[in-house]
């Protein structure tokens with residue numbers, strides 16, 4: 261384990277800015293013709309990301325990084341990928357391996373996404389970044405712009421988008437079998453929020469974990485076992501985006517892509533009053549979008565999360581015939597000619613079924629999201645969830661998260677100026693603050 265002194269590359273000023281600058285155009289090229297990958301966050305979802313990227317014939321894993329050797333299974337990985345060097349600090353890994361790296365995968369808690377991705381992209385690396393892209397809205401805008409300027413290949417980890425079910429659903433909607441869509445309802449039963457008081461206790465930090473590195477640019481919190489790391493951070497304002505950011509990004513994706521949605525005009529939320537610490541455990545967020553060629557002019561878009569989602573009682577749009585039940589998480593598209601129910605990760609069903617009978621079964625197959633990213637680096641494919649697409653998607657999610665800090669108020673959104681126009685106190689919530697670490 262390389263444990264040399266940690267260098268601080270982050271020039272923090274409290275504002276979005278440059279994390280590490282190399283002359284533009286400087287880009288890694290592997291002498292052996294392989295795509296050399298480095299992996300930041302190798303536990304949790306990072307385990308799957310590492311395995312799937314490493315499976316590709318033309319990949320060589322050269323770097324592994326996790327702030328917790330034990331949760332990140334660094335010893336196991338190091339035995340499997342003998343050509344890889346292991347680190348605890350991604351800044352050291354990117355600096356020391358330098359041109360040996362072509363692409364970086366980032367599977368860390370949300371608050372780390374922006375600083376780690378900027379560090380990698382400023383060094384000319386292609387990036388596979390986990391959802392929901394960023395913790396703050398402004399960061400998503402910045403990543404998309406920067407990746408485009410640098411011509412880098414990017415992919416956000418919404419793997420379902422590449423699979424058959426979501427591709428078919430998009431195809432049917434865009435073929436117009438439901439007619440124009442007037443309403444979309446999206447929901448998840450999950451409760452990635454925390455309605456309690458801030459934690460007062462303190463636990464001993466495990467020997468395998470560097471807590472300062474885990475906190476990264478986020479404000480300092482004392483370590484408390486099992487309430488931040490692993491996984492639980494998504495419930496808390498300083499580190500995650502609640503259920504909306506966690507599951508919403510997967511579930512919003514099909515309506516966004518199918519209906520060509522972008523830039524909400526307004527957003528409003530119904531949830532408990534903010535407590536400055538945790539996301540609310542139950543939320544309703546409603547969005548107003550500019551109509552598109554796939555929607556009616558009065559199109560509405562509603563999200564619910566928590567144990568009472570979907571809030572469907574007495575809503576005829578959400579009552580299904582034949583005793584059919586709504587999925588625990590997913591989407592319903594309501595169109596002029598019928599409805600499509602799209603359970604999260606499953607095939608769509610139609611009411612009435614006859615709406616798809618008129619259309620020949622399309623020749624659509626799923627593709628592997630990771631392979632697509634690697635093939636795109638080699639110029640053989642294009643990513644479906646590159647930052648050009650996932651940036652605006654993440655912006656809408658992040659705006660919904662901000663609305664949950666102002667329940668009952670409609671936030672009017674000027675996407676071009678990146679500003680809430682009627683509630684100035686909402687605007688600081690769009691930006692990150694970056695602690696030096």
Ligand SMILES: NC(=O)c1ccc[n+]([C@@H]2O[C@H](COP(=O)([O-])OP(=O)(O)OC[C@H]3O[C@@H](n4cnc5c(N)ncnc54)[C@H](O)[C@@H]3O)[C@@H](O)[C@H]2O)c1
Nearest residue numbers: 301303304305326327328331332367368390391417490491
């Ligand atoms: N696409 C999907 O289906 C899916 C599913 C689950 C999680 N995710 C995403 O994956 C990311 C991680 O979520 P998780 O549930 O695996 O969380 P987790 O807390 O279980 O795992 C995060 C891993 O990253 C490590 N880590 C934390 N900070 C780090 C840093 N600065 N540098 C290096 N390593 C660091 C942790 O030690 C841990 O091993 C999140 O963005 C989450 O939204 C995606």
